Amino acid sequence: MQADVLLEIQGLKTSFYQDKKIFRAVDDVDITIHSGEILGVVGESGCGKSVTALSILNLIEGKGRVEAGSIKFQGQELRGLDKNKMRDIRGKEIAMIFQDPMISLSPVYTVGEQIAETIQAHKKISHKKAISQAAELLDKVGIPSPEKRINDYPHQMSGGMRQRVMIAMALCLNPKLLIADEPTTALDVTIQAQILELILALRKQFNMSIMMITHDLGLIAEAADRVTVMYAGKVVESAGVRDLFASPMHPYTLGLIKALPRLDKEVDKLYSIPGIVPSAAELPEGCRYADRCPLKEQDCLEKPPSFTEITPGHMSACLHIERIAEMSFGKTES
Numbered sequence: 001m002q003a004d005v006l007l008e009i010q011g012l013k014t015s016f017y018q019d020k021k022i023f024r025a026v027d028d029v030d031i032t033i034h035s036g037e038i039l040g041v042v043g044e045s046g047c048g049k050s051v052t053a054l055s056i057l058n059l060i061e062g063k064g065r066v067e068a069g070s071i072k073f074q075g076q077e078l079r080g081l082d083k084n085k086m087r088d089i090r091g092k093e094i095a096m097i098f099q100d101p102m103i104s105l106s107p108v109y110t111v112g113e114q115i116a117e118t119i120q121a122h123k124k125i126s127h128k129k130a131i132s133q134a135a136e137l138l139d140k141v142g143i144p145s146p147e148k149r150i151n152d153y154p155h156q157m158s159g160g161m162r163q164r165v166m167i168a169m170a171l172c173l174n175p176k177l178l179i180a181d182e183p184t185t186a187l188d189v190t191i192q193a194q195i196l197e198l199i200l201a202l203r204k205q206f207n208m209s210i211m212m213i214t215h216d217l218g219l220i221a222e223a224a225d226r227v228t229v230m231y232a233g234k235v236v237e238s239a240g241v242r243d244l245f246a247s248p249m250h251p252y253t254l255g256l257i258k259a260l261p262r263l264d265k266e267v268d269k270l271y272s273i274p275g276i277v278p279s280a281a282e283l284p285e286g287c288r289y290a291d292r293c294p295l296k297e298q299d300c301l302e303k304p305p306s307f308t309e310i311t312p313g314h315m316s317a318c319l320h321i322e323r324i325a326e327m328s329f330g331k332t333e334s
Helices: 049-056 083-092 111-122 127-140 159-171 189-206 217-223 241-246 251-258 298-302 321-326
Strands: 005-018 021-034 038-042 064-073 094-097 177-181 209-214 226-231 234-240 308-311 314-316
Touching: 005 049, 005 209, 021 038, 021 049, 021 064, 021 209, 021 234, 038 049, 038 217, 049 064, 049 177, 049 209, 083 094, 083 111, 094 159, 111 127, 111 159, 127 159, 159 189, 177 189, 189 209, 189 217, 209 217, 217 241, 226 241, 226 251, 234 241, 234 251
Parallel strands: 038 209, 038 226, 094 177, 177 209
Antiparallel strands: 005 021, 005 064, 226 234, 234 314, 308 314
């Protein structure tokens, strides 16, 4: 493994069992994150992005389980790791910002108490010192009058402020990897921009890597260094962010790009990819995108495509890559 590889996932398979059905949420996924980089993981709801993140942190519970694959962080295998050792890594080395802070934050404790509890779980310091550090963190994430706001309960804060609290909690132990799961989805556009700017600034300040999970390609274009595109539990394309937008090599990626609103072109209605993502319990034998793909041929229905390198660092899973330029949207659209 390369010295600058922070996280390396190979062959990850995570499934859920319910009503005698197997839901293959993540199926043979490979992902690599290097030190100091932002990897964007994009795709529609239900494609396996969040389940991949929860698998990394060993947070798959109930009727789900990680069935196969390797998850190495700084060369250490996380699968099968002792619960106490995993708890030390979770939060201290790898932190996560969840999509909805109102669900993640307890309504019965102040935000200061919750940040302090996270700090004390990993550091042997007094409660008073932990509260002081909590106030410093609130100041770092741009919350005014932090000495007062540490005494607020989550419901006393706006959505943007609660998300800042979640970021402060995630950064309280200076993790090497931050997993941000749809960190701006529930916020209005202005606050989204502020939160993204904050995350990017803190990335430089703390010198950390970020795995940014989102369905918003516009956010990825602005923030990411590399992009992994997921569909129906599979990675269908992976490339540097500039290569992905300049020369997308998978029909699904092209569809996502066309669905982005454009200021330079007037349209009657926004484009949307026809059809829906297949059920994780009833996945097709061939290409999982075939039913929605304008390039579909009989072999697409019968043969799953292999994930191959098209150009250095640019991978795609499509049986008809040479025909992508024929498509009437994405990069070929005038």
